[in-house]
Amino acid sequence: MTQALSRSDKQPSGQLFHNNEFMNDLRLQMLKFAILQVRNEALAEDAVQDAMLSAYQNIDRFNRQAALKTWVFAILKNKLIDILRKEKRYTNASILEEGASLNDEALIDHLFTENGHWQKDERPQKWDEPVHSVESKHFWRIFDTCLEALPAKYSRLFMMREFLELDTNEICDNEEVTVSNLNTTLFRARLRLRECLEDNWFQGENNT
Amino acid sequence: MMKCTQATQLLSEKLDRPLSNKEKMNLGIHTAMCPACRQFGKQMLSLRDISQRYVKQSDREEKDGNA
Numbered sequence: 001m002t003q004a005l006s007r008s009d010k011q012p013s014g015q016l017f018h019n020n021e022f023m024n025d026l027r028l029q030m031l032k033f034a035i036l037q038v039r040n041e042a043l044a045e046d047a048v049q050d051a052m053l054s055a056y057q058n059i060d061r062f063n064r065q066a067a068l069k070t071w072v073f074a075i076l077k078n079k080l081i082d083i084l085r086k087e088k089r090y091t092n093a094s095i096l097e098e099g100a101s102l103n104d105e106a107l108i109d110h111l112f113t114e115n116g117h118w119q120k121d122e123r124p125q126k127w128d129e130p131v132h133s134v135e136s137k138h139f140w141r142i143f144d145t146c147l148e149a150l151p152a153k154y155s156r157l158f159m160m161r162e163f164l165e166l167d168t169n170e171i172c173d174n175e176e177v178t179v180s181n182l183n184t185t186l187f188r189a190r191l192r193l194r195e196c197l198e199d200n201w202f203q204g205e206n207n208t
Numbered sequence: 209m210m211k212c213t214q215a216t217q218l219l220s221e222k223l224d225r226p227l228s229n230k231e232k233m234n235l236g237i238h239t240a241m242c243p244a245c246r247q248f249g250k251q252m253l254s255l256r257d258i259s260q261r262y263v264k265q266s267d268r269e270e271k272d273g274n275a
Contacts, residue, residue, distance in 0.1 A: 028264060112212060112213050116212055116214070117211065118244045118245075123247070124244055124245075124248045124251055126250075127251055127254055143258065143262055162255075162256060162260070168225065182224070183224050184217075186223075187216070187217050187220035187221065190252060190255055193255060194252075194255060198251075
């Protein structure tokens with residue numbers, strides 16, 4: 001016990017490093033992002049491990065959480081791209097995304113009437129308070145599936161915003177998209193996620 | 209009046225940028241009269257909330273190795 005304590009005292013002295021909660025949250029955010037990007041838990045773990053390790057090694061350079069996070073994310077992103085390149089999946093991504101805008105048109109036609117109002121059957125339903133219904137493994141499995149069903153670019157931008165909580169400029173710089181392009185993509189990602197959750201979880205729950 | 213297609217986009221963008229006063233006003237008028245878009249707005253907030261839980265929750269279950 002005392003040994004463990006004194007060992008942790010010897011760790012680098014950056015204040016951030018001692019903020020276990022922040023570092024743990026950061027690791028988890030990155031891990032979720034990585035797993036959904038490379039779709040392979042072991043490879044994702046390794047990439048996050050490496051990125052976090054270099055964060056620990058360079059911790060003294062950062063005095064703001066945001067700066068550290070940006071930096072870890074940049075390292076992680078390069079590692080993920082390497083993984084995807086090795087598996088020749090990265091080049092395919094852009095081809096897959098070509099089809100996405102067509103599907104968006106189809107979804108919007110499906111949800112809305114010609115004059116831009118909700119189709120009667122598609123009007124958003126009240127979702128149960130996430131408190132109990134959402135805290136179940138089954139729900140998270142559906143959420144996973146819905147995220148994976150998004151076009152790669154959509155889920156990447158969505159996760160950068162909602163999981164990593166990166167700000168708009170940061171995402172735009174990283175991904176080389178314009179602000180309005182980002183906002184539109186996030187809208188479409190949310191529209192699809194919402195539809196997927198409503199069809200597969202919330203509605204099913206109400207109907208049974 | 210604003211269409212639901214436009215209102216839903218603004219309800220999403222509201223999470224990403226501050227809306228202009230004009231946008232806020234038009235959106236306010238629309239949602240006051242459109243329960244479906246009101247519901248959609250709540251769902252957008254839920255999605256954010258769910259995402260934050262997702263990131264924290266699932267690893268607590270999967271890997272609590274150092275408890």
